[in-house]
Amino acid sequence: MGKVSVIVVGAGSAGSVVARRLIDAGADVTVFEAGGEDTNPAIHDLSRLGELWHSPDDWDYYTTPMEGTAGKRVHLPRGKVLGGSHALNATIWVRCAQQDFDGWAEHCGPEWAWENVLPVYRDIEDFSGGASDVHGVGGPIPVDNDYELDGIHESIIKAAEQSGVPFNPDYNSGVLDGVSKEQVNIVDGVRINTWKAYLKPVRGQATIITGAEVHSVILEQGAVVGVNYRQDGQMRQLTADHVVLSAGALGSPQILLRSGIGPSEELQQAGVAPVHALQGVGKNLHDHLLAPVIAKTTARDIPAPRQGVSVTQSHLFAKSRDDLEAPDTQPIFFAVPMYSPGMEPIDGTAFTLHSGIVTPYSRGELTLSGPDLDDPVNIDINALADPRDIQAFLFSIKQCRSIAQQEALAESWGAQEIYPGPEVQDDEQLEEYIRNNAVTYHHQVGTCAMGVDERAVVDPELKVHGLTGLRVIDASIMPRITTGNTNAPSILIGEKGAKFLLKDLGLAD
Numbered sequence: 001m002g003k004v005s006v007i008v009v010g011a012g013s014a015g016s017v018v019a020r021r022l023i024d025a026g027a028d029v030t031v032f033e034a035g036g037e038d039t040n041p042a043i044h045d046l047s048r049l050g051e052l053w054h055s056p057d058d059w060d061y062y063t064t065p066m067e068g069t070a071g072k073r074v075h076l077p078r079g080k081v082l083g084g085s086h087a088l089n090a091t092i093w094v095r096c097a098q099q100d101f102d103g104w105a106e107h108c109g110p111e112w113a114w115e116n117v118l119p120v121y122r123d124i125e126d127f128s129g130g131a132s133d134v135h136g137v138g139g140p141i142p143v144d145n146d147y148e149l150d151g152i153h154e155s156i157i158k159a160a161e162q163s164g165v166p167f168n169p170d171y172n173s174g175v176l177d178g179v180s181k182e183q184v185n186i187v188d189g190v191r192i193n194t195w196k197a198y199l200k201p202v203r204g205q206a207t208i209i210t211g212a213e214v215h216s217v218i219l220e221q222g223a224v225v226g227v228n229y230r231q232d233g234q235m236r237q238l239t240a241d242h243v244v245l246s247a248g249a250l251g252s253p254q255i256l257l258r259s260g261i262g263p264s265e266e267l268q269q270a271g272v273a274p275v276h277a278l279q280g281v282g283k284n285l286h287d288h289l290l291a292p293v294i295a296k297t298t299a300r301d302i303p304a305p306r307q308g309v310s311v312t313q314s315h316l317f318a319k320s321r322d323d324l325e326a327p328d329t330q331p332i333f334f335a336v337p338m339y340s341p342g343m344e345p346i347d348g349t350a351f352t353l354h355s356g357i358v359t360p361y362s363r364g365e366l367t368l369s370g371p372d373l374d375d376p377v378n379i380d381i382n383a384l385a386d387p388r389d390i391q392a393f394l395f396s397i398k399q400c401r402s403i404a405q406q407e408a409l410a411e412s413w414g415a416q417e418i419y420p421g422p423e424v425q426d427d428e429q430l431e432e433y434i435r436n437n438a439v440t441y442h443h444q445v446g447t448c449a450m451g452v453d454e455r456a457v458v459d460p461e462l463k464v465h466g467l468t469g470l471r472v473i474d475a476s477i478m479p480r481i482t483t484g485n486t487n488a489p490s491i492l493i494g495e496k497g498a499k500f501l502l503k504d505l506g507l508a509d
């Protein structure tokens with residue numbers, strides 16, 4: 001008998017993990033990646049992160065105009081390159097809250113409970129602080145907590161403490177709350193992502209097809225037997241025993257919808273013949289959001305970004321209400337001005353305290369406008385539709401303003417708030433400012449949600465409901481977004497999904 005053949009669509013955070021585990025288990029693996037090789041130097045040097053947006057390595061999506069953002073479209077960069085969004089991201093390593101996984105486990109079983117998630121995280125990590133009950137060493141992904149902080153970030157952390165926020169030396173140790181230095185996936189000034197750590201070292205043992213965009217899966221009587229893809233302008237097909245979609249929260253639902261798997265009426269409207277009704281495909285889209293507090297430094301200049309390190313090095317987690325079990329806000333701090341579209345640039349140097357909400361209640365959707373790869377996709381994150389999201393945001397932005405006024409920033413750096421600015425004072429004005437200036441935290445999830453109800457797209461082992469030979473393994477399966485940055489959870493999903501798949505294929509016990 002020949003080897004079992006598996007197609008993995010997408011070589012991003014989760015897909016690179018899945019492909020590596022399949023290769024190690026002896027499967028015949030073909031990886032389709034729409035983007036190309038990671039040759040842009042800005043991918044590897046975090047100080048050049050901003051150069052990647054709108055580049056050929058960015059899918060460069062935009063939302064539809066949203067009521068909650070005063071009718072504005074929000075830019076949604078996504079990695080279109082080997083490495084996926086882990087090639088474009090800030091590499092901040094956040095395992096998120098225990099409650100997130102225990103919440104998933106309530107509907108999806110104990111495999112997803114924190115006690116069965118923590119050992120996987122430990123195995124993924126190579127933690128600079130050494131092994132412990134909570135941290136691992138020797139894993140594929142470096143997690144650095146020992147790099148030198150830039151002076152402005154030291155002052156921001158001090159200012160947060162002066163405002164009453166406790167310092168947390170390790171937010172990945174089980175308690176998120178407090179202000180912290182960010183732990184990052186950088187070694188000797190170079191980004192390490194799952195493509196480099198998992199898949200690239202064994203690329204010769206798989207077929208990796210770049211510049212190949214998967215249009216849809218091939219379905220035969222309820223069984224998925226391959227994919228239709230476009231390469232060099234030609235539509236082609238490849239068959240396999242199993243297909244894994246790891247195309248991300250904006251990519252995987254598109255492939256399902258173009259295959260006729262989704263809400264039947266909507267598919268018909270988009271000119272796609274419905275084949276398998278699944279109401280939840282493309283629904284439940286949600287994201288974290290940010291709104292900037294930008295302060296100019298009048299006492300001295302912030303030095304230019306150092307090569308190899310990120311302009312964001314610190315963040316904090318806080319609860320906007322006392323009755324919450326886990327934080328719902330996570331402001332993130334930058335050594336540069338992070339302007340929202342339309343803001344006038346500031347003369348001189350400036351830093352940003354980006355207020356942020358990380359347990360949004362608002363839910364949006366992704367829909368097709370037509371059946372072809374080039375038909376635009378409608379992405380509506382429905383930002384700030386739920387008033388509870390505004391309440392949490394108001395808390396976060398006030399906290400950021402207060403931090404900017406503390407002695408460590410006001411006196412040492414001469415910090416002077418420019419945005420929102422002195423004219424924005426009461427809650428109504430602040431809400432208007434947030435709606436006008438909200439941007440994505442880059443954490444879209446939920447469009448192929450895992451679960452067992454009628455809105456679920458995949459089951460707790462990530463198999464697409466009602467079909468054989470098809471799984472979704474990436475950020476899109478999160479039924480509810482994690483409390484914090486979504487990359488570590490996406491890699492965790494890659495490891496968990498690979499384990500389920502190998503067992504299913506008879507390649508592991």
Ligand SMILES: Cc1cc2nc3c(=O)[nH]c(=O)nc-3n(C[C@H](O)[C@H](O)[C@H](O)COP(=O)(O)OP(=O)(O)OC[C@H]3O[C@@H](n4cnc5c(N)ncnc54)[C@H](O)[C@@H]3O)c2cc1C
Binds near residue numbers: 077214249252443486
């Ligand atoms: C700018 C930015 C900054 C971020 N910062 C952080 C951070 O610091 N920390 C953090 O934890 N998270 C961060 N994130 C979020 C995090 O990177 C993502 O949540 C995570 O990478 C999602 O992993 P994924 O495997 O679901 O998708 P991705 O990593 O996006 O992988 C999907 C892959 O599939 C490919 N693909 C899509 N459609 C097709 C198709 N039809 N055919 C073939 N290939 C296809 C894509 O090109 C891509 O390579 C950031 C994201 C961005 C964009």
